Amino acid sequence: MITSFPPNRGMAALALGAAALLAAAAPAHANTLEQVQQQKTLRVAIDLNAPPYGMKDASLKETGSDVETAQLLAKDLGVRLEIVPTTQANRIPFLLTNKADVVISSLTITPQRQEVVDFTIPYAAIQSVIAAPESEAISSMKDLAGKTVMTARGTTNDANVTRLAPAGTNIVRFENDATAMTAVTSGRGNIYSGAPAIIASLNKQLAENGKPPLVTKVVMATSMLGIGVAKNNPQLLEKMNELIRKTLKSGELNAIYRKYHGADLPAEIVAEGK
The missing domain is CATH 3.40.190.10 (Periplasmic binding protein-like II)
Structure with a gap:
């Protein structure tokens, strides 16, 4: 349409205001780190209509830099990845209404969004x-x-x-x-x-x-891209930060970024893994 x-x-201000009202009316109840580990599943909201971040290949399999990033982090966390398809406009609402545990979907870190959700350190730009x-x-x-x-x-x-x-x-x-x-x-x-x-x-x-x-x-x-995490979920936020630093240090996140974007991650992001 x-x-x-x-x-x-x-x-933009109205959209963010609506998100803030939603957050106030329906407090986030996304799974905690403990619940994610108990259920052995990480639900990640990804827009699959935003190539090359999220998309489907010729066999309709999910792919893209955000998809591979989510797969990498779920593997390192030792849980199964469940991709929750979303749209650009619904990325934060999905997190606020517990349809996803985190958002990895080319979500830029902005002061307005930080009023509604927490962000990890940047994993891409x-x-x-x-x-x-x-x-x-x-x-x-x-x-x-x-x-x-x-x-x-x-x-x-x-x-x-x-x-x-x-x-x-x-x-x-x-x-x-x-x-x-x-x-x-x-x-x-x-x-x-x-x-x-x-x-x-x-x-x-x-x-x-x-x-x-x-x-x-x-x-x-x-702009820097971060993983969106519901507020008042500090253990899950810190775990995501730990995994980002680990995979930056190993070079795995940079390899994903180079594969889909044809360039290396900015130096200031890579430095987070040192």
Whole structure:
């Protein structure tokens, strides 16, 4: 389902406010570390429509950098991984309503989100960019006035373009990156607010359809990704931090990131494992 809105700089604040109200009305009761270990299952919310973080391969098997990260941490914890499919907008609500124990789903660490959930130390990083064909005359955010920008609703990319785009920008929001990418490949638009890895996946689809690739025009922000854990669950939070440090030190997390993103983790993240 496609929904088109004019620029609405209050959208992100309203969404976070709704999440905060949900947290107040329904206190989080996610499983503790002890319960996870007793049940021998870690429930991880992952958006499987956000390549290359979460997706399904040709045989419909879950894959992606967040999926492999979840598999690695569950293995090190000695429990079975249960993937709880979610959407970008429902990542935090799933945690608050005990549909998942943790969220590993390209969730950027922001002060607003930290008011609602706790975050581990960063396990990966993500840039938020505006991408368009080389022929598009875009060198700054002000050049988006009068243009249409595609993005996935409820993401950091959505929040960034909503906050930074000038008046007159038409922001078209989709339920997830997969449907937004389909809209671009089908010719509904050619400007995208997303992460470089998502743009790379989109460019593969564009090439298959004989269309020019998108290139980064503007870098809006560089953000750290953390694992979301319900508040008042300190043992599980610290265990996740311990496992992240262990797998950073071993190089396993960096190998996953390089496999799907074509680059090494930022030095400041790798340093957490030393």
